[in-house]
Amino acid sequence: MTIRESKKLWLACGVGLVWFLILLWPLLGIKPEGLEFATTFKVFGYVAVAAVFIMFFYQIKEAGYLDSVGTPVKAGMSGVQVLYEKLPRWLLLGVVLAIAVGFPLMTGRYAHDVAISVLIYICLGLGLNIVVGLAGLLDLGYIAFYGVGAYTYALLSLHFGMSFWLCLPVAGLCAAIAGCIIGYPTLRMRGDYLAIVTLGFGEIVRLILNNWMALTNGPNGILSIPRPEIFGVQFKSLSSLYYVILGIAVFTILAVYRLNHSRIGRAWEAIREDETAAELMGVNTFLLKLLAYGMGATFAGFAGAFFAARMRFVGPESFSFLESAMVLAMVVLGGMGSIPGVILGVIALVALPEAFREFELYRMLVFGGVMTLMMLIRPAGIWPAKRVGRRSEEAD
Numbered sequence: 001m002t003i004r005e006s007k008k009l010w011l012a013c014g015v016g017l018v019w020f021l022i023l024l025w026p027l028l029g030i031k032p033e034g035l036e037f038a039t040t041f042k043v044f045g046y047v048a049v050a051a052v053f054i055m056f057f058y059q060i061k062e063a064g065y066l067d068s069v070g071t072p073v074k075a076g077m078s079g080v081q082v083l084y085e086k087l088p089r090w091l092l093l094g095v096v097l098a099i100a101v102g103f104p105l106m107t108g109r110y111a112h113d114v115a116i117s118v119l120i121y122i123c124l125g126l127g128l129n130i131v132v133g134l135a136g137l138l139d140l141g142y143i144a145f146y147g148v149g150a151y152t153y154a155l156l157s158l159h160f161g162m163s164f165w166l167c168l169p170v171a172g173l174c175a176a177i178a179g180c181i182i183g184y185p186t187l188r189m190r191g192d193y194l195a196i197v198t199l200g201f202g203e204i205v206r207l208i209l210n211n212w213m214a215l216t217n218g219p220n221g222i223l224s225i226p227r228p229e230i231f232g233v234q235f236k237s238l239s240s241l242y243y244v245i246l247g248i249a250v251f252t253i254l255a256v257y258r259l260n261h262s263r264i265g266r267a268w269e270a271i272r273e274d275e276t277a278a279e280l281m282g283v284n285t286f287l288l289k290l291l292a293y294g295m296g297a298t299f300a301g302f303a304g305a306f307f308a309a310r311m312r313f314v315g316p317e318s319f320s321f322l323e324s325a326m327v328l329a330m331v332v333l334g335g336m337g338s339i340p341g342v343i344l345g346v347i348a349l350v351a352l353p354e355a356f357r358e359f360e361l362y363r364m365l366v367f368g369g370v371m372t373l374m375m376l377i378r379p380a381g382i383w384p385a386k387r388v389g390r391r392s393e394e395a396d
Helices: 003-029 038-063 067-086 089-106 109-134 143-159 164-186 191-211 238-260 263-273 275-280 285-311 321-334 339-355 361-377
Strands: none
Touching: 003 038, 089 109, 089 238, 109 143, 109 238, 109 263, 109 285, 109 321, 109 339, 143 164, 143 191, 143 285, 143 321, 164 191, 164 285, 191 321, 238 263, 238 285, 238 339, 263 275, 263 285, 275 285, 321 339, 321 361
């Protein structure tokens, strides 16, 4: 690295720290009792020291002074990767499944609650992964299908007395129908236009749920939704509900895996890489894109039905655009088209913030910075998919 490049890096770091101070002071320095500077400069000092240390470490690394340390580390990582590839896949999956089954026995109520949220978002993330990661269709209204599944179970269970297990496939079917209805008008759209239209459809569904008083009870929501039960025994505890959503999540993972490695999955990937070329090769892009919307919505419907049963209440405020953006961020952060990547993305965005809850205000600040740094270092995601190329829109 030349002296000129080094000066540019330090200048960029200084400008970034100044902007950080300008943004930080309104958050920490403006209080009801007046203006305060001590807390702001204390936090800024920690961040500035960390930034200087990172810059210094980066320049030492670029100069080659850390090669003696980096070479053994790379060799060790290569050895771990070779060991991972040699281990039987069933053994690794068996260990993960055993940990998941035994998790409620080793943890408390708070951990159960967080784990249930993680598993719900895994179902949502994998469903959106079909649409975004496999078929390459940017969907910003995906959470609407989550709401359709939740309201389907709530209405059927309260008005018709249907059990959770009968309502679960019906909720998935209704969400799939909604996905096809929403997906049909957007099949000829691509890129930003597709994102805008799906965002609009998502808001339309939320407004319908919020204003159709006769059916959904409007903004008041639906109360007293029954919990799942088997042979008259109701799942009341969080640990029992954990096993219900664990079963749904495992089914979702297996279904998405089979779809990904089937002819349909390869056709979706062909559409993602170049839709025109895929159509010329005989791929029915119309039906397959419609199928992607329907299949992705199905798993959102399953998650929505469980969400309604777990909360015993469902309201339109639970299905806002922010939730769609959150699920999309999980897919992109973890790695589009990758099942392990989506799971890691969900853990990073749901479980890790809970682990740092004691830091209160600073945890989201640090969390946002870490996520930004992560996307700069690994733009393809934490665990990128093996079969991913460039989309035709990106090539243009």
